[in-house]
Amino acid sequence: xxxxxxxxxxxxxxxxxxxxxxxxxxxxxxxxxxxxxxxxxxxxxxxxxxxxxxxxxxxxxxxxxxxxxxxxxxxxxxxxxxxxxxxxxxxxxxxxxxxxxxxxxxxxxxxxxxxxxxxxxxxxxxxxxxxxxxxxxxxxxxxxxxxxxxxxxxxxxxxxxxxxxxxxxxxxxxxxxxxxxxxxxxxxxxxxxxxxxxxxxxxxxxxxxxxxxxxxxxxxxxxxxxxxxxxxxxxxxxxxxxxxxxxxxxxxxxxxxxxxxxxxxxxxxxxxxxxxxxxxxxxxxxxxxxxxxxxxxxx
Numbered sequence: 001x002x003x004x005x006x007x008x009x010x011x012x013x014x015x016x017x018x019x020x021x022x023x024x025x026x027x028x029x030x031x032x033x034x035x036x037x038x039x040x041x042x043x044x045x046x047x048x049x050x051x052x053x054x055x056x057x058x059x060x061x062x063x064x065x066x067x068x069x070x071x072x073x074x075x076x077x078x079x080x081x082x083x084x085x086x087x088x089x090x091x092x093x094x095x096x097x098x099x100x101x102x103x104x105x106x107x108x109x110x111x112x113x114x115x116x117x118x119x120x121x122x123x124x125x126x127x128x129x130x131x132x133x134x135x136x137x138x139x140x141x142x143x144x145x146x147x148x149x150x151x152x153x154x155x156x157x158x159x160x161x162x163x164x165x166x167x168x169x170x171x172x173x174x175x176x177x178x179x180x181x182x183x184x185x186x187x188x189x190x191x192x193x194x195x196x197x198x199x200x201x202x203x204x205x206x207x208x209x210x211x212x213x214x215x216x217x218x219x220x221x222x223x224x225x226x227x228x229x230x231x232x233x234x235x236x237x238x239x240x241x242x243x244x245x246x247x248x249x250x251x252x253x254x255x256x257x258x259x260x261x262x263x264x265x266x267x268x269x270x271x272x273x274x275x276x277x278x279x280x281x282x283x284x285x286x287x288x289x290x291x292x293x294x295x296x297x298x299x
Contacts, residue, residue, distance in 0.1 A: 002037055003121035003162045004048040005129060005150060006092045008101055009142040012171035012180065013094050016150040017048055019165040019255075036246040036253040038169050040231035043181040044097040045071070046169055047078075050121040051089035053253070055081040060252045071095065078106040090120040096171065096180050125162045129153050143170060147185070165220070167233060167246070174228065184224040184233035186280040188289055219289075221263065223280030226293065232276050236266050238283040250274055267294035 004017040017037040038048040041063060049056035059077050062068050068077060071093075078091040091106040103115040112118070119126050132149035140148065151166050153159060168185040219239065225232040225247070232247035241261035250256060260266040263282030270276050271294055279293040 002050045003119070003125040003129065003150070003153060004037055004050055004092055005119050005126075005146060006048065006094055006103055006115075007117045007142075007146060008103060011101070012143075013046075013096065013101055013103065013169075013182075014143045014146055014171065015046060015048060015092075015094060015169040016146055017167055018150075018154055018162045019167055036167060036233070036248070036255075038092075038167060039248045039253060040169060040182045040184065041248070043174075043183075043228040043231075044095060044179075045074075046094045046182050047074070048092040048094075048120070049089060052085050053089075055085045055089040056091070057252060060248065064249065064252065071097070075104060075106070075111060079109070079111055082106050083109050092118050092120055094169075094182075096182065099179065122159065122161045125153050125159045128156060128159060143168075147187075151189075165235060167222075181228055182231070183226075183228065184231065185222065186224045186233075187222045188281045189220045189222075219283055221281045221283065221289075223267065223278040225276050226279045227277060230276050232270075232274075232278070234266075234270060234278055234280075236263050236280075236282070238263060245270055245274070245276075247274065247276060250276075264292060264294070267292065268296050271296040 002018055004015065006013065006015045015038045019035055019037060035053055037050065038046060040046050059081055062077060068074050075093060078093065081089055082091065087108055093104040095102040103118050105112040105115055105118040105120065107120060129149050132152040133145060136145050136149060147168055153162050154166055169182050170185045171180050172183050174181050219237065221236045223234045223236065230249065232245060234243055234245045236243035238261060242257060242259045243266045244255040244257055246255055258266060258269055260269055267278045270278060277294050277296065277298060281289045282292045284290050
């Protein structure tokens with residue numbers, strides 16, 4: 001299935017999810033064909049799902065074709081999808097609108113409102129998350145503890161349903177509008193495991209190997225759109241000479257693959273093609289990491 005964790009942390013809401021697709025109608029083993037399970041629909045509204053992605057994609061199609069007109073209608077559409085899926089697709093809706101923090105869980109053919117914390121997905125994975133989270137005795141901030149525990153679940157090879165990328169949503173205060181807004185989290189990760197990803201284009205397949213003992217570690221650099229009206233998250237793999245873009249307005253919950261070794265050029269391509277400006281860590285001069293805010297084509 002998957003795992004999605006949503007928690008209110010004081011005045012903020014933090015959401016963590018993986019990207020692996022495991023439902024029986026869409027089984028894939030390639031992380032690049034994974035799905036964005038937690039989407040920012042607008043600066044004040046997010047939608048997460050677990051289970052059969054077909055029913056979730058129907059809701060996304062309705063939303064992005066302007067056929068969902070209100071918060072209440074979104075809740076009802078999620079409930080309908082949960083019922084139609086025979087309880088195989090669950091949802092978490094989070095809202096920051098008008099300064100109110102709202103978390104709603106749609107599961108088991110019911111709408112659970114006013115939740116402080118919510119989760120959907122694999123029970124075994126959630127139990128492991130709880131174990132990792134409560135065993136963390138460090139003084140990290142709450143969101144960091146959630147993120148660290150979630151990544152431990154992804155690394156646990158005994159939990160096959162939760163894997164690939166950890167894609168998180170955090171809450172930031174925007175001084176310009178004097179409100180809290182949702183934004184994807186940016187970060188950098190180093191892995192020492194060998195990796196091999198298969199890309200298929202025009203019926204031709206290509207294997208992209210990177211990392212591993214003979215090649216050294218590989219980086220996964222998470223970048224985000226800093227335009228609140230164009231929410232997006234991208235992951236760049238310098239050693240693999242490619243990256244992926246998740247942007248709901250471009251391709252709903254699916255990944256766009258972009259072949260480019262240089263991190264800044266990767267950002268430029270996304271700006272030129274989609275009008276999305278990213279910020280995040282870029283590898284320079286080997287693996288020296290530099291924070292970049294891409295302002296190409298901005299007025």
